[in-house]
Amino acid sequence: xxxxxxxxxxxxxxxxxxxxxxxxxxxxxxxxxxxxxxxxxxxxxxxxxxxxxxxxxxxxxxxxxxxxxxxxxxxxxxxxxxxxxxxxxxxxxxxxxxxxxxxxxxxxxxxxxxxxxxxxxxxxxxxxxxxxxxxxxxxxxxxxxxxx
Numbered sequence: 001x002x003x004x005x006x007x008x009x010x011x012x013x014x015x016x017x018x019x020x021x022x023x024x025x026x027x028x029x030x031x032x033x034x035x036x037x038x039x040x041x042x043x044x045x046x047x048x049x050x051x052x053x054x055x056x057x058x059x060x061x062x063x064x065x066x067x068x069x070x071x072x073x074x075x076x077x078x079x080x081x082x083x084x085x086x087x088x089x090x091x092x093x094x095x096x097x098x099x100x101x102x103x104x105x106x107x108x109x110x111x112x113x114x115x116x117x118x119x120x121x122x123x124x125x126x127x128x129x130x131x132x133x134x135x136x137x138x139x140x141x142x143x144x145x146x147x148x
Contacts, residue, residue, distance in 0.1 A: 028132030045074050047066075
């Protein structure tokens, strides 16, 4: 078992416009057995400001991983993914697309835009929590994240 005290907390950026989905995700990571700091923004513009440490996010810490919904107001998740993966300073941050869309075009486009993973959100609350647990187990425990 890994000694959590030996490592700084994992920094997670959640980009999600649904407060109920965000709350379930936050609860799922709060119950994690690994230290993490989850930061939530509700749209693509706020996410870019966070990632670039601009405006109200001037003191933002670079995330180790991004959880991204595709269907966002304003700059949607597809546009945000394009921005992240085309920026030399941000492109190494793993992006997990977690969205309600199971459309083949969305899946293909996300991977073509270099998403690291595509997860379709289950409608059932219990299954949604299980998916968050799987994401946590894989991305925060099993995977070695890129250095900052």
